[in-house]
Amino acid sequence: MYIVMITPEIAPAAKVGGLxxxxxxxxxxxxxxxxxxxxxxxxxxxxRYDTIEDLHEVYExxxxxxxxxxxxxxxxxxxxxxxxxxxxxxxxYTERERIYGYDDDLYRFVYFNRAALEFMFKSEKxxxxxxxxxxxxxxxxxxxxxxxxxxxxxxxxxxxxxxxxECQGKCWYGDKLxxxxxxxxxxxxxxxRFRDDExxxxxxxxxxxxxxxxxxxxxxxxxxxxxxxxxxxxxxxxALNAYAGKLGGVLNGIDYEVWNPATDPKICHNYTADTxxxxxxxxxxxxDWLELDDVWKxxxxxxxxxxxxxxxxxxxxxxYSSLEMSAQFVLLGESPDPKVNExxxxxxxxxxDCRDVHLWIGYHEDLAxxxxxxxxxxxxxxxYEPCGLTQMIALRYGTVPVVRKTGGLADTVFDAxxxxxxxxxxxxxxxxxxxxxxxxxxLRRAIGCWFDAxxxxxxxxINGMKCDYSWRTPAKDYANxxxxxxxx
Ligand code: ADP
Numbered sequence: 001m002y003i004v005m006i007t008p009e010i011a012p013a014a015k016v017g018g019l020x021x022x023x024x025x026x027x028x029x030x031x032x033x034x035x036x037x038x039x040x041x042x043x044x045x046x047x048r049y050d051t052i053e054d055l056h057e058v059y060e061x062x063x064x065x066x067x068x069x070x071x072x073x074x075x076x077x078x079x080x081x082x083x084x085x086x087x088x089x090x091x092x093y094t095e096r097e098r099i100y101g102y103d104d105d106l107y108r109f110v111y112f113n114r115a116a117l118e119f120m121f122k123s124e125k126x127x128x129x130x131x132x133x134x135x136x137x138x139x140x141x142x143x144x145x146x147x148x149x150x151x152x153x154x155x156x157x158x159x160x161x162x163x164x165x166e167c168q169g170k171c172w173y174g175d176k177l178x179x180x181x182x183x184x185x186x187x188x189x190x191x192x193r194f195r196d197d198e199x200x201x202x203x204x205x206x207x208x209x210x211x212x213x214x215x216x217x218x219x220x221x222x223x224x225x226x227x228x229x230x231x232x233x234x235x236x237x238x239a240l241n242a243y244a245g246k247l248g249g250v251l252n253g254i255d256y257e258v259w260n261p262a263t264d265p266k267i268c269h270n271y272t273a274d275t276x277x278x279x280x281x282x283x284x285x286x287x288d289w290l291e292l293d294d295v296w297k298x299x300x301x302x303x304x305x306x307x308x309x310x311x312x313x314x315x316x317x318x319x320y321s322s323l324e325m326s327a328q329f330v331l332l333g334e335s336p337d338p339k340v341n342e343x344x345x346x347x348x349x350x351x352x353d354c355r356d357v358h359l360w361i362g363y364h365e366d367l368a369x370x371x372x373x374x375x376x377x378x379x380x381x382x383x384y385e386p387c388g389l390t391q392m393i394a395l396r397y398g399t400v401p402v403v404r405k406t407g408g409l410a411d412t413v414f415d416a417x418x419x420x421x422x423x424x425x426x427x428x429x430x431x432x433x434x435x436x437x438x439x440x441x442x443l444r445r446a447i448g449c450w451f452d453a454x455x456x457x458x459x460x461x462i463n464g465m466k467c468d469y470s471w472r473t474p475a476k477d478y479a480n481x482x483x484x485x486x487x488x
Contacts, residue, residue, distance in 0.1 A: 001035045002035070004120065004129070005026075005037065006116050006133070011024050012080075013051045021255065022252055023083075025255045026252075029253070029472060033475055033476070038085070039086070040119065040120075045094060046097050052087075054078050064118050065182040075119055090108065091111075093111050109169070114143065116137075128156065129485075132159065132160045132213065141208070142208050144156065144158060158213040159216075162217070162386075165386075168207070169205030169206055174194065193208060194207055196235065204235075210240065211243065216247045217249065218386060219249070222408065223249055228241050228247075251412070253471035254396065255471070256471075261373055266366045268285030268374075283375070289367070290360070293328075297326055298328070299375040301371045301372075304380075306333045316347060317436045318379055327356075327377075330359075332368055334361055372399055376450055377400050377450070378399045378402070381431075382407070385408055388403075388408045395464035395469065396465065396467075398461040403428060403429075414428065415430040425463065427460055427467060428460065430442060
């Protein structure tokens with residue numbers, strides 16, 4: 001099968017969050033399973049060009065509709081992590097210091113949608129599947145079926161994946177937005193198409209993506225259920241209930257080449273489930289790096305973007321709770337909001353003389369690897385989590401996750417005491433209530449197990465290492481969906 005992924009992010013060249021990793025992991029596994037995959041992404045001036053191999057121009061003058069005029073863009077190609085990727089310039093829309101966060105973000109991505117389809121049309125790319133990701137590609141399905149299929153390119157099918165309903169691509173200037181790409185807003189600004197269900201003056205790009213695509217996925221099965229309710233859907237639940245018949249959840253995977261304790265060059269000592277005792281050499285290495293005391297205590301860690309979704313108050317609470325429960329605590333994280341970073345700096349300063357806590361406020365790839373390898377427990381107290389990669393990475397490194405039961409966390413972590421699976425088949429500790437008491441109950445059980453029942457604790461850690469959260473099964477699930485909609 002020939003699949004084209006259309007995406008606003010690709011790791012590591014243009015990465016903001018987990019979406020960028022999904023593009024690489026899923027594409028590579030689909031290729032390993034015999035499919036052909038191309039990726040189309042905007043050509044941001046702020047990309048990491050050092051991570052793109054053999055970047056060169058392939059299309060000199062791609063004329064793209066822009067209001068009453070046309071603009072000439074260029075298309076470049078190169079390999080990102082071994083995947084054939086096309087980068088489309090976008091006049092001033094891609095010449096930015098950041099990927100997101102501008103007032104004209106909707107214009108930028110709608111223009112990219114038109115440019116991507118125009119490029120595929122003119123360069124005669126005719127994939128069996130066009131796979132779109134998040135609101136930034138929400139206009140692609142409608143554009144494809146209404147503008148390009150009538151021109152004779154009508155045998156592609158479209159999948160739309162929702163990575164997070166938090167951002168949906170909503171605005172009140174739909175007429176101008178669609179006029180930019182020479183589409184008539186009147187035809188689309190209707191309650192059964194692009195009109196937002198809760199704000200009748202707004203166009204909603206994610207909603208249109210759902211309506212027009214052949215199949216819609218979310219990034220975990222539990223999240224596919226949660227988005228059908230107001231809390232998880234954030235207004236999109238109306239449309240997702242209406243189109244529940246073409247909605248499914250496919251759990252993301254993690255890249256088993258990058259995240260492999262047996263070969264990871266970024267950790268102090270490699271290990272496997274059979275040489276689990278060697279994991280502790282990484283604990284010493286982590287303590288050394290972060291100047292923590294070398295004492296008989298477990299290390300609880302957090303690696304995260306510091307945003308509201310991740311349960312900021314619970315993370316802060318966990319720092320104090322861990323110390324009270326005789327554990328050490330390590331955090332690696334940063335926020336796009338300087339005030340949030342400042343609040344963590346205040347806690348860091350409070351513990352300046354304490355050698356049981358280290359908060360690293362920033363982004364550090366190498367330290368992240370050593371934290372996964374060197375800590376005993378990994379905390380993810382998210383208020384909601386469409387899938388979450390960090391708990392799966394922790395499992396791979398034999399670091400026992402302590403997580404809130406939501407989204408993909410609920411699909412991957414099974415409680416040692418309450419899942420009903422027994423010690424032989426569980427892999428972590430889970431709590432339901434997003435409050436300090438809920439968090440403490442799981443933390444207390446996890447830390448208690450580490451101190452009082454080390455054999456059971458190690459069994460949980462090894463069970464985690466033996467779970468398969470690679471892309472192998474998810475890529476097969478996506479291939480099944482692709483085949484299903486092609487056959488219809
Ligand atoms: P999200 O996409 O919501 O940020 P995920 O759990 O899906 O969360 O993915 C987060 C990824 O980013 C993981 O690979 C994690 O290790 C990495 N990460 C997050 N924060 C940092 C940080 N401060 N330093 C290094 N890596 C980080």
